[in-house]
Amino acid sequence: xxxxxxxxxxxxxxxxxxGFEPHFSxxxxxxxxxxxxxxGWLVRWRVGRHRxxxxxxxxxxxxxxxxxxMLLMTLWMPLLNYTQSYNTLVRQALIHMDPVGCVETLDxxxxxxxxxxxxxxxxxxxxxxxxxxxxxxxxxxxxISTTFHVDNxxxxxxxxxxxxxxxxxxxxxxxxx
Numbered sequence: 267x268x269x270x271x272x273x274x275x276x277x278x279x280x281x282x283x284x285g286f287e288p289h290f291s292x293x294x295x296x297x298x299x300x301x302x303x304x305x306g307w308l309v310r311w312r313v314g315r316h317r318x319x320x321x322x323x324x325x326x327x328x329x330x331x332x333x334x335x336m337l338l339m340t341l342w343m344p345l346l347n348y349t350q351s352y353n354t355l356v357r358q359a360l361i362h363m364d365p366v367g368c369v370e371t372l373d374x375x376x377x378x379x380x381x382x383x384x385x386x387x388x389x390x391x392x393x394x395x396x397x398x399x400x401x402x403x404x405x406x407x408x409x410i411s412t413t414f415h416v417d418n419x420x421x422x423x424x425x426x427x428x429x430x431x432x433x434x435x436x437x438x439x440x441x442x443x
Contacts, residue, residue, distance in 0.1 A: 279345070285430045286348045294340040302337040305329055344379060349431035352381030359427045360386055361441050363401055370394065372404035372415060378437065397421070402440035416440060 267288045270276045280286075298434060308329045312374075338346075348354055355378075363369075369377065370393045382388050382403065397420050404416060406426075421440035429435035 281430055283345055283349050285354075286345060288344065291340075291344075294343075297340045298337055301333050301340075305324070305333040314341065352378055352429070352435075353385050355427060355429045355435065355437065356381050356385040359403065359425075359437060359439060362425045362427065366399070366401055368399035368401075370397065370399045370402045372402060373407060374403065374405050378405060397442045400442050402442070404438045406436060406438060419443070 267276065267279050270291060282379065312323070312325055359382075367389045369382070369388045369390055371382075371390050372393045374382070374390075379390060383390060390403075393402060393404075393416075401417065402421055407415075420441050420443055424439045424441050426436055426438050
């Protein structure tokens, strides 16, 4: 992910997370090295004592699980956050929108609603028959076009913003006419 080597795994990561730009974090790298050294010390300590019962204890499996979790949280967290959270979706949606505080919503799930409120600092209101906010964010419905439920005389479709790692996760942005 950082160096592009080996090339095949780096290409797989780039394909699964299009648009992700890795950055080196000294703190994360130091934490990962420290936890790996602690794991090495734990293995050396466990092998040096009670050699016959080495795999009967939970010390090594528990230490290995803790090391894997630590490496995941330090080295892979930026990539996982980029692909799994709605932060990227909200940032891309805000690029298309003027600075606003009030946004009407249509058929948004609880996850996207919370993400828009938390990451976007938007005041969300349910869609009204007479628009009160300058923007409308709708989630496309499967099988039924969301634009069918939106009055085209009052709203103008500006963009469809998709999650980079999952094109099925998207929102439609409408601007009041």
